[in-house]
Amino acid sequence: MKQFLIFVKKEWLHIWRDRRTLFILIWMPVVQIILYGFALTNEVKNSNIAIFDQSRDEATTTISNEIASSRYFNLVKNIHSYNDIGATFRKGKIRMAIIFPINFRNDLLHTNHAQIQLIADASDPNTANTLTNYASAIINDYQQSINQNEALPYTIKTQVRMLYNPELKGAYNFVPGVMALVLMLVCTMMTSIAIVKEKEMGTMEVILVSPLKPFRIIIAKTVPYLFISLLNIISILLLSVYVLDVPIVGSLTLLMAESTLFTITSLSVGILISNSAKTQQTAMFTSMMSLFLPTLLFSGFLFPIENMPIPLQIISNVVPSKWYYIIVKSVMIKGLGFESVWKETMILVGMTTTLLGISIYKFKIRLA
Numbered sequence: 001m002k003q004f005l006i007f008v009k010k011e012w013l014h015i016w017r018d019r020r021t022l023f024i025l026i027w028m029p030v031v032q033i034i035l036y037g038f039a040l041t042n043e044v045k046n047s048n049i050a051i052f053d054q055s056r057d058e059a060t061t062t063i064s065n066e067i068a069s070s071r072y073f074n075l076v077k078n079i080h081s082y083n084d085i086g087a088t089f090r091k092g093k094i095r096m097a098i099i100f101p102i103n104f105r106n107d108l109l110h111t112n113h114a115q116i117q118l119i120a121d122a123s124d125p126n127t128a129n130t131l132t133n134y135a136s137a138i139i140n141d142y143q144q145s146i147n148q149n150e151a152l153p154y155t156i157k158t159q160v161r162m163l164y165n166p167e168l169k170g171a172y173n174f175v176p177g178v179m180a181l182v183l184m185l186v187c188t189m190m191t192s193i194a195i196v197k198e199k200e201m202g203t204m205e206v207i208l209v210s211p212l213k214p215f216r217i218i219i220a221k222t223v224p225y226l227f228i229s230l231l232n233i234i235s236i237l238l239l240s241v242y243v244l245d246v247p248i249v250g251s252l253t254l255l256m257a258e259s260t261l262f263t264i265t266s267l268s269v270g271i272l273i274s275n276s277a278k279t280q281q282t283a284m285f286t287s288m289m290s291l292f293l294p295t296l297l298f299s300g301f302l303f304p305i306e307n308m309p310i311p312l313q314i315i316s317n318v319v320p321s322k323w324y325y326i327i328v329k330s331v332m333i334k335g336l337g338f339e340s341v342w343k344e345t346m347i348l349v350g351m352t353t354t355l356l357g358i359s360i361y362k363f364k365i366r367l368a
Contacts, residue, residue: 044130045071046306047095050088052079055104063116063142067098072134074306089121089163090336092326096120096131108154115157122162123333124173127304132160164249164334171244176328177301179236180321183229183259184266184295185288190225191270192287193280215360222267229263249335258331258345262324265348268355269320275362295321323347 049067053060068075076093079085085097099117101107108114118135120128136158147153165172233256240246248255270287277283296302298316305316316322323344330336338345 046074048076049073049096050077050079050094052099054102055100057105059105060100113155117159119161122165123329125168171246175240175246180325184321187229187266188270188287191267192273192283196274196277196283233259250331255331258327265320265352268352271359294319299325
């Protein structure tokens with residue numbers, strides 16, 4: 001028993017002295033519980049919507065107020081023309097638009113029938129279905145409230161229209177998300193061992209006497225992986241079009257250019273990890289564990305970001321896959337041009353420049 005306790009004490013001392021392992025053992029479950037508790041939810045909340053009220057009567061005002069006050073919706077704009085509806089959707093500002101026709105209340109009172117049109121962004125079919133169901137439920141509640149004391153019930157019909165994905169195919173949301181996930185993980189893991197491998201193999205001295213500048217050395221290490229990643233992009237797009245029947249509605253050239261930019265961003269993350277890690281095993285583990293969950297949670301692929309608390313929404317802004325996912329959906333699914341994704345593009349350019357700058361600086365320190 002004494003020997004057993006001595007062995008337990010020895011193992012405890014090993015863990016206690018390895019502060020990194022201790023930190024992971026204690027804080028990783030806490031962080032995961034917090035992330036899963038707030039981010040992993042299928043409930044759709046705080047979705048941005050717009051209302052086009054052509055009647056502006058008591059009935060439409062009441063319904064609009066009930067929808068706007070619901071925790072499921074966030075009214076961001078009152079639209080004044082049909083042209084504004086398409087423009088607002090193209091800018092990605094809303095997920096659904098609610099349209100009240102002219103003389104809504106008069107039609108309801110005199111003919112006992114009225115109609116409301118719901119237009120949803122079906123590039124994410126699950127969210128579009130959920131939002132139209134929520135809005136229809138609120139409208140039905142209003143209909144029941146006005147029918148309580150009426151001999152002849154009033155009927156409000158909702159006409160639902162799905163933009164970009166009328167058939168509500170899941171692949172339209174699945175393909176952009178998988179592209180962001182695969183490119184981020186594969187590119188990062190490929191380059192995460194590029195520099196640390198030199199140190200483990202004892203060939204760092206060759207680099208030290210090399211006439212190449214640190215910037216060129218890093219670029220030289222990423223170029224082969226860039227070409228491999230471009231082949232991955234092409235294969236994913238071919239499978240998407242010819243196997244999953246997901247069309248490329250927008251410019252193929254723009255989509256390839258944006259994918260190349262995101263690939264360079266991912267390779268830059270891998271180079272930074274490789275500069276910081278001491279062993280290949282550590283580099284691979286870091287690239288896998290530190291990027292898989294953020295890419296899965298904060299890209300908007302599985303869980304709408306607007307559902308998350310504000311701190312997690314802020315954290316999502318530093319995850320490159322979030323911006324690439326928006327770009328792919330905008331170009332590939334919605335058919336939008338560069339003018340609609342230039343902000344996301346500039347964010348990726350800024351991230352890439354920052355990551356490369358830090359990597360070169362750390363590499364210079366390692367060579368010194």
